[in-house]
Structures are given as structure tokens and as C-alpha cells.
Amino acid sequence: MGLMNGIDEKLVRKIPGAPVVLASAEWAINAGRSNSIWTLTFGLRCCAMEMMATGAAKYDWARFGFEVPAASPRRADLMIVAGTITTKMAPLVKRLYEQMAEPKYVIAMGACAISGGPFIYDSYSVVRGADKVIPVDIYIPGCPPRPEALLDGMIKLQEKIMKQKLTKAAS
Amino acid sequence: MNFQEILEKIKTKHEVLESKEDLGVLNAYIATAKIAAVAAFMKDELKFEQLNFITAVDFPANNAIEVVYHFFSYETADSVVLRIKLDRAKAEVPTISGVFKTADWHEREASEMFGIKFSGHPDLNRLLLPDGIESPLRKDYKNPDMTPLPKA
Ligand code: SF4
Numbered sequence: 001m002g003l004m005n006g007i008d009e010k011l012v013r014k015i016p017g018a019p020v021v022l023a024s025a026e027w028a029i030n031a032g033r034s035n036s037i038w039t040l041t042f043g044l045r046c047c048a049m050e051m052m053a054t055g056a057a058k059y060d061w062a063r064f065g066f067e068v069p070a071a072s073p074r075r076a077d078l079m080i081v082a083g084t085i086t087t088k089m090a091p092l093v094k095r096l097y098e099q100m101a102e103p104k105y106v107i108a109m110g111a112c113a114i115s116g117g118p119f120i121y122d123s124y125s126v127v128r129g130a131d132k133v134i135p136v137d138i139y140i141p142g143c144p145p146r147p148e149a150l151l152d153g154m155i156k157l158q159e160k161i162m163k164q165k166l167t168k169a170a171s
Numbered sequence: 172m173n174f175q176e177i178l179e180k181i182k183t184k185h186e187v188l189e190s191k192e193d194l195g196v197l198n199a200y201i202a203t204a205k206i207a208a209v210a211a212f213m214k215d216e217l218k219f220e221q222l223n224f225i226t227a228v229d230f231p232a233n234n235a236i237e238v239v240y241h242f243f244s245y246e247t248a249d250s251v252v253l254r255i256k257l258d259r260a261k262a263e264v265p266t267i268s269g270v271f272k273t274a275d276w277h278e279r280e281a282s283e284m285f286g287i288k289f290s291g292h293p294d295l296n297r298l299l300l301p302d303g304i305e306s307p308l309r310k311d312y313k314n315p316d317m318t319p320l321p322k323a
Binding site for chain 2: 087088120121122123124125126128
């Protein structure tokens with residue numbers, strides 16, 4: 001997919017007379033990462049239904065390089081927090097996140113994962129947003145977000161990955 | 172059976188403190204200590220074989236917690252609600268899990284949600300709530316995360 005999307009002119013130098021394309025290592029690594037993201041098979045509440053629909057035949061996130069859902073956090077690159085995190089579930093969500101291998105990304109899907117959603121006022125048992133527990137890369141509003149919205153968020157995540165630097169900024 | 176007939180039948184054996192009709196269903200208040208005996212009577216003699224649920228309602232204004240037992244009969248398709256009034260500070264009621272096995276988990280839930288002690292219960296642990304949340308369904312429950320809805 002990355003190649004089909006086209007390579008940025010700046011990154012490519014053609015050597016005259018030879019069919020060789022040179023691109024930066026950064027571009028190659030980021031393209032590899034962003035086009036082979038495995039999602040953790042993991043849903044917390046009603047939003048998980050839309051997440052399953054996004055993975056199934058009609059919307060099919062595999063078209064965009066998300067391939068298979070990984071049944072173990074150790075093989076997963078992306079955690080989609082699809083639903084409400086309760087105080088009882090929060091330590092387990094955190095443990096799953098910690099078990100994932102770097103590089104790892106998190107999408108907060110739906111109002112619940114963003115802020116507690118419908119439970120923001122009077123609930124005694126809901127964590128007010130996934131970012132209270134784990135770092136979040138992309139927020140997708142909706143209750144629940146439609147599959148198109150989730151796909152859009154996932155593609156935004158790919159764009160974010162493409163901007164990653166190989167080197168750390170000097171602090 | 173209409174609710175009056177059921178009430179008369181209960182009254183033949185057990186004392187009913189108060190009763191009212193709610194949506195065609197008999198709500199009978201009985202004495203706290205009698206609940207296990209009345210439940211057994213409902214099950215064995217009036218054939219209310221199903222205990223649908225046990226829950227509680229908090230009335231801070233009256234300083235009362237009411238425990239609510241909902242019975243159902245497969246034979247006559249009737250429902251009956253038994254209620255018990257408890258003091259909020261000292262909420263304790265005998266278990267009926269010896270009569271209805273299903274009462275076991277219902278009582279555990281009512282216990283963690285309202286802080287009611289079901290004396291004689293075989294295992295009054297928490298059912299679903301994690302540690303650190305005490306009696307959240309009492310009206311005076313406070314939680315730092317809760318921001319009450321603005322009054323309209
Ligand atoms: S955001 Fe809405 S659809 Fe999603 S988990 Fe929360 S309540 Fe359910």
C-alpha cells in the first residue's frame with residue numbers, strides 16, 4: 001500500500017541509467033510500520049461492535065494495512081480502546097498495554113474512551129477517559145463512531161507514524 | 172389471584188405491617204426477623220417458586236433503607252413484592268439464601284451496593300464491585316470523579 005500511495009519526490013533519487021530507487025531509511029521504516037499494524041483483539045463495550053464491523057468484510061480495515069487482529073498483546077501494535085473503561089477494568093487495560101511490544105499505538109474510540117461519555121457526571125465506577133490510564137495517540141468522537149470514522153482515525157494514525165523521526169530530538 | 176386474595180393468604184399465617192397496591196402488584200411490608208419464614212411460606216404453600224430479584228431502595232429523608240424481594244409464581248403467573256424497612260445506620264437483615272439459592276448472589280449485590288448486612292449469609296463477599304467503592308447506591312455517596320449534572 002505504501003508504494004502504491006506513491007513515494008515523496010524528495011525522498012527518491014534516481015540513479016541515471018540504472019533502475020534503482022533510493023529512499024531514506026526513515027521513510028522505509030515508517031512505511032513498513034504504518035502498513036502492517038496489527039490490532040489487539042480487545043473490545044470493552046458497545047463501541048466494540050462498530051470496531052468488529054470495521055474489521056469485517058464490508059469495511060475491511062485490511063485494505064489499509066491493518067491485516068489481522070492479534071489475539072495476544074505481544075503481537076499487537078495498536079490497541080483500539082473501544083468502549084467504557086471501568087475502575088475494575090483499568091488495571092487490566094494498563095497491563096495489556098504494557099505487554100504490547102514497542103512501537104505501540106493507542107486509539108481512543110468513542111465518547112467513553114475519550115472522557116467517560118454518558119457516564120461523565122454521576123457514575124461511581126467509570127474512568128473518565130482512556131488517557132487517565134494509558135497514553136493515547138488518536139481520539140475518535142462518536143457514540144459509537146461509525147466504521148468510516150474509525151477507518152479515518154486509523155488512517156490518521158498511519159499519517160502520524162509516517163512523521164516519526166528515527167532520531168530523538170535533542171533535549 | 173388478585174392482590175387482595177394474596178394478602179389475605181399471607182395474613183392467615185404471618186403478620187403484615189403495611190400493604191399497598193402498586194401497578195396491580197401487592198407490596199407487603201413485613202417484620203425484619205420474619206423474612207426467612209415468610210419466604211419459605213411463599214415458596215412452599217403459596218407456590219411462588221421464583222425469586223426474581225432482591226434489591227434495595229434508599230430513603231435518606233425517612234432514615235430508611237427498604238429491601239425489596241420480588242416473587243413470581245409459575246402456576247398463577249402472579250407477582251408479589253415483599254418489603255422490609257431497615258435503619259440506615261444499622262442495616263441488617265437475615266439471609267433467605269437458605270430458602271432460595273438464587274438469593275445468595277442477589278444479597279451479595281444488594282450488600283455491596285447499599286451496605287446492608289445479610290446475617291447468616293454463607294459468603295457475603297463483594298460480587299462485582301472492585302475494592303474501594305463502598306455503598307455507591309446510597310443517596311449520600313460521594314466520589315471525587317462525580318460532577319453532578321447542573322440543575323436545569
Ligand atoms: S461511546 Fe457510546 S457506543 Fe461507545 S462504548 Fe461508550 S456508550 Fe457505548
